[in-house]
Amino acid sequence: MNNFTFYSPTEFVFGRETESRTAELVKKYGGSKVLIVYGGGSVIRSGLLARVESVLSDAGIAYVELGGIQPNPTDPKVYEGIELGRRERIDFILPVGGGSVIDTAKAIAVGIPYEGDFWDFFIGKAVPEKAVRIGVVLTIPAAGSEGSGNSVITKLDGLKKLSLRTPEVLRPAFAVMNPELTYTLPAWQTACGITDMMAHIMERYFTNTEDTEVTDRICEGTLKAIIYEAMRVTIEPCNYGARANLMWAGMIAHNGTCGVGCEEDWSSHFLEHEVSAVYNVSHGAGLAVIFPAWLTYMAEHHAGKVAQYAARVWDVPKSTDCKAMALEGIRRFKSFLHSIGMPVTFRELGIEHPDIDLLVKKFHENKGERVGNYFPLDSKASREIYEIAN
Ligand code: NZQ
Ligand code: ZN
Numbered sequence: 047m048n049n050f051t052f053y054s055p056t057e058f059v060f061g062r063e064t065e066s067r068t069a070e071l072v073k074k075y076g077g078s079k080v081l082i083v084y085g086g087g088s089v090i091r092s093g094l095l096a097r098v099e100s101v102l103s104d105a106g107i108a109y110v111e112l113g114g115i116q117p118n119p120t121d122p123k124v125y126e127g128i129e130l131g132r133r134e135r136i137d138f139i140l141p142v143g144g145g146s147v148i149d150t151a152k153a154i155a156v157g158i159p160y161e162g163d164f165w166d167f168f169i170g171k172a173v174p175e176k177a178v179r180i181g182v183v184l185t186i187p188a189a190g191s192e193g194s195g196n197s198v199i200t201k202l203d204g205l206k207k208l209s210l211r212t213p214e215v216l217r218p219a220f221a222v223m224n225p226e227l228t229y230t231l232p233a234w235q236t237a238c239g240i241t242d243m244m245a246h247i248m249e250r251y252f253t254n255t256e257d258t259e260v261t262d263r264i265c266e267g268t269l270k271a272i273i274y275e276a277m278r279v280t281i282e283p284c285n286y287g288a289r290a291n292l293m294w295a296g297m298i299a300h301n302g303t304c305g306v307g308c309e310e311d312w313s314s315h316f317l318e319h320e321v322s323a324v325y326n327v328s329h330g331a332g333l334a335v336i337f338p339a340w341l342t343y344m345a346e347h348h349a350g351k352v353a354q355y356a357a358r359v360w361d362v363p364k365s366t367d368c369k370a371m372a373l374e375g376i377r378r379f380k381s382f383l384h385s386i387g388m389p390v391t392f393r394e395l396g397i398e399h400p401d402i403d404l405l406v407k408k409f410h411e412n413k414g415e416r417v418g419n420y421f422p423l424d425s426k427a428s429r430e431i432y433e434i435a436n
Contacts, residue, residue, distance in 0.1 A: 047255065047256075047257050047258055047261075047307035047308075048255055048307050048308065048309065049307075050306050050307050052302055052303075052306050053213055053214060053217070054193065054213075054217065054301050054302060054303075055217055055219075056192070056193055056217050056218050056219065056220060056221055056301075057071070057219065057220040057221070058192075058193070058220070058221050058223060058297065059071065059220060059221070059222050059223065060223045060224075060290075060293075060294065061223075061224065061225075061290075062224060062225075062226055062286075063224065063226075064222045064223065064224045065094065065097060065098055065101070065183055065222050065224055065227070066097075066101055067101075067222065068098050068101055068102065068140070068181070068183060068222055069101040069102050069104065069105035069107055070105070071181055071219075071220045071222070072102065072105075072107055072138055072140065072181055073105065073107070074220075075138070075179055075181060075219040075220060076137065076138070076179060077107065077137055077138025077140075077179065077181070078107060078108070078137055078138070079107070079108045079109070079110075079134065079135060079136045079137055079138070080102060080107055080108070080109040080110075080136060080137075080138045080139070080140050081109070081110055081111075081112060081127065081130065081131050081134070081136040081138070081139045081140070081151075081154070081178075082095070082098070082099070082109050082110070082111045082112070082140045082141075082142060083111075083112050083113075083115060083127065083139060083140070083141040083142070083143070083147050083150055083151040083154070084111070084112075084113045084115065084141070084142045084143050084147055085113070085114070085115045085116070085117075085143045085144070085146060085147045086113075086114065086115070086116060086117075087113075088143070088185065088230065089142050089143060089185060090113075091230075092185075092227070092230050094142060094183070094185065094227060095142060098140070098142055098183060109140075110130060110134045110136065112126065112127045112130055112154075115143070115146050115147045115150045116146065117146045117326075117328065117329075118146065118200055118207070118322050118323070118326055118329065119146040119147075119149055119150045119198075119199055119200065120199065120200045120201070120202050121153075121165065121199055121200070121201050121202060122202065123150055124150055124153040124154055124157060124164055124199060125157075125164075127150065127151070127153075127154035127157075128154050128157040128158055128164065131154055131158045131178065132158055136158075136178065137178065137179070138178065138179050138180075138181065139151045139154060139155050139178050139179070139180045139181075140180070140181055140182075140183065141180065141182050141183070142182075142183040142185065143183075143184075143185050143186070144184070144185055144186035144188060144189060144191075145186070145188055145189025145190075145191045145198070145329075146189075148180075148182055148184075148189070148191035148192060148197075148218075149189070149191055149196075149197040149198050149199060150197075150199070151180055151182075152177070152180060152191070152196075152197035152210075152216050153167075153168075153197050153199050153210070154178070155177040155178040155179070155180050155216070156174040156176075156177045156197075156210070156212075156215065156216065158177075158178050159176050159177065159178065160172070160174065165201060167210050167212075168199060168201075168208040168209070168210050169208065173212070174210070174212055174215050174216070175215070176215065177215045177216060179219050180216070180218045180219060181218055181219050181220040181221070181222070182218045182220070182221040182222065183221075183222045183227075184221055184222065184223050184227070184293070185227050185228065185231075186228060186231055186235060186239055187228065187239050187243065187292050187293040187294075187295065187296030187297070188235075188238060188239030188242045188243060188296055188329075188330060189239075189242060189296075189300070189329070190242075190243065190246055190296050190297055190299055190300025190301065191300075192218060192221035192223065192297060193217070193218075193221065193297040193300060193301030194213075194216075194217070194300045194301060194302075195211060195212050195213030195214070195215065195216040195217045196209050196210065196211045196212075196216070197209065197210045197216060198210075198319070200323050205323045205324055205408075206323065206408075206412060207319040207320070207322060207323035208319075208412065209319075213302070221297070223293050223294070223297070225286060225289035225290040225292075225293045226286065226289070228289050228292075228293060229283060229284045229289065231283075233280070233283070233387055234328070234331075234387060235328070236279060236280075236283070236292075236386075237276075237280075237330070237331075237386040237387045237388050238328045238329065238330025238331050238334075238388070239292070239296060239330055240272060240276045240292065240330070240386060241330040241331070241333050241334045241337075241383065241386075241388055242296075242329060242330040242333055243272060243292075243295055243296040243299040243300070244269060244272055244299070244337075245314060245315065245330075245333045245337055246299040246300040246304070247265045247268055247269055247299045247304045248265075248269075248314070248337065248355075249305075249310055249311055249312050249313075249314060249315055250265065250304045250305030250308055250310045250311075251265040251266075251304070251351070251355065252311050252344070252351055252352070252355075252420040253305075253308040253309050253310060253311065253351070253419065253420060254309065254419065254420060255307065255308045255309050258307055258308050261304065261305065261306055261307055261308055262354075264298075264303060264304055265304045266355075266358045266359050268295055268298055268299060268304065269359045270359060271291060271295060272292065272295050272299075273359075273382060275288045275291045275292050275295070276292070276382075276386050277385070277386075279292060280385070280386055280387075309419045310419070311418045311419045311420040312418070313340060313417050313418035313420075313423055314333060314336050314337045314340045315333070316409060316412070316413050316417055316418075317336045317340065317405075317409060317428065317431060317432070318332040318333050318335075318336045319412075320405045320408045320409050320412070321335070321336065321397075321400075321405065323408070324401070324404065324405065324408070325395075325397055325400075327395055327396070327397070330388075331388060331389055331395055332395065334383045334388035334389055334390055334395075335389055335390060335391060335392060335394070335395050335435045336431070336435055337379075338376055338379055338380050338383070338390055338435075339431045339432070339434040339435035340431050341372070341375075341376045341379070342373070342376055342434050343421075343427065343430055343431050343434060344372070344420070344421060345369050345372035345373050345376065346369070347421050347427075348420060348421040349368040349369045349371075349372045350368055351420070352368075352371075352372035352375065352376070353368035353369075353371040353372045353375070355372075355375055356371045356372055356374055356375020356376070356378075357371060357375070359375070360374075360375045360378040360379065362374045362375050362378065391435060391436065392435055392436050393436075400432065400435075400436060402429060402432045402433060402436070405428075405432050406425055406428050406429045406432065409428050410425055410428065
């Protein structure tokens with residue numbers, strides 16, 4: 047196990063009707079004028095936005111709104127939010143929604159106090175030292191942004207989808223997590239979220255770091271719980287227990303717990319970010335196509351931990367043939383993804399003829415010549431993985 051620092055200051059307020067505590071939490075963390083950020087309208091249709099605004103008003107907290115954040119959020123809304131936030135002199139940001147809304151709020155939060163272009167932080171030209179405080183009301187378990195210090199934004203110019211990672215500055219002060227708010231999720235979005243949270247665990251699990259038994263078992267146990275709850279929620283979308291476990295799993299998957307002491311490998315996410323940047327597909331569905339392809343490549347080149355994953359997560363019988371075990375685990379993973387309605391090839395994702403030259407070019411332009419740690423990918427390897435996914 048490697049040395050590590052694990053800093054996770056977010057206050058999680060979990061359970062039924064917890065959104066009614068939003069005003070109390072905003073006050074606790076120093077907010078007096080709030081920028082509410084939301085997406086394409088689900089929170090209007092469900093009545094959640096009105097409920098949150100009403101508790102803020104009752105507590106005497108002023109607010110302004112920025113709506114219309116789209117999935118795979120882009121930079122124009124960040125600039126709009128920075129300008130609005132400065133003009134209105136807001137001192138707190140409250141995203142009400144999923145990863146796209148939260149990530150936009152985070153980019154606005156670092157952009158407001160910074161004199162330069164917020165994009166400097168995403169291209170590594172500057173490091174954020176401060177941010178406007180954020181509290182989250184979560185509506186979809188998926189990206190894990192409610193507990194992470196990350197933000198992922200696409201710059202329209204060049205379709206660059208890049209992430210900013212800064213746990214010390216960007217972890218939310220609080221996250222309100224009411225599983226009932228996820229009853230309205232379409233089956234597709236539920237499945238995309240399940241796939242994304244599984245991927246967040248697996249990007250950490252596939253490591254060469256030794257002596258990570260506790261972290262490995264946390265990963266395997268959480269993956270098994272997600273698989274179990276995924277089957278329950280597919281049959282019964284309003285099962286509170288299943289929704290609650292999935293909501294908490296989405297947070298555990300990405301707040302860092304599953305990777306402490308390990309060298310992580312985010313290749314599948316980075317391969318996927320090029321797909322969702324170019325084709326604007328749901329991030330989770332893109333991962334359902336990319337992750338099995340990455341695993342298949344690894345079964346050939348570095349099968350060890352894939353075989354362990356197959357045995358412990360997918361109950362593949364142990365044998366001395368690691369590659370065969372790995373391939374059987376991948377077969378079971380893909381069959382699970384199909385059972386929750388996810389695609390596992392580009393064609394099933396609706397991309398008949400992916401431009402693999404472009405994806406490989408952008409991947410290495412954005413992430414460097416060799417990407418990842420478990421088995422670093424050069425352009426031959428990344429091309430092969432995109433081709434396996436085809
Ligand atoms: O926009 P609205 O109308 O709200 O609808 C959303 C959206 O269409 C809908 N939705 C959300 N909650 C709902 C609901 N519909 C009905 N009922 C509800 N309760 O779901 C759709 C997807 O929302 P989005 O926020 O895009 O989903 P998600 O949370 O999966 O976020 C995806 C984004 O997060 C990034 C992804 O790349 C992608 O851009 N990621 C962010 C990470 C982070 N900050 O740590 C890590 C992840 O790996 C990921 O890359
Ligand atoms: Zn993700």
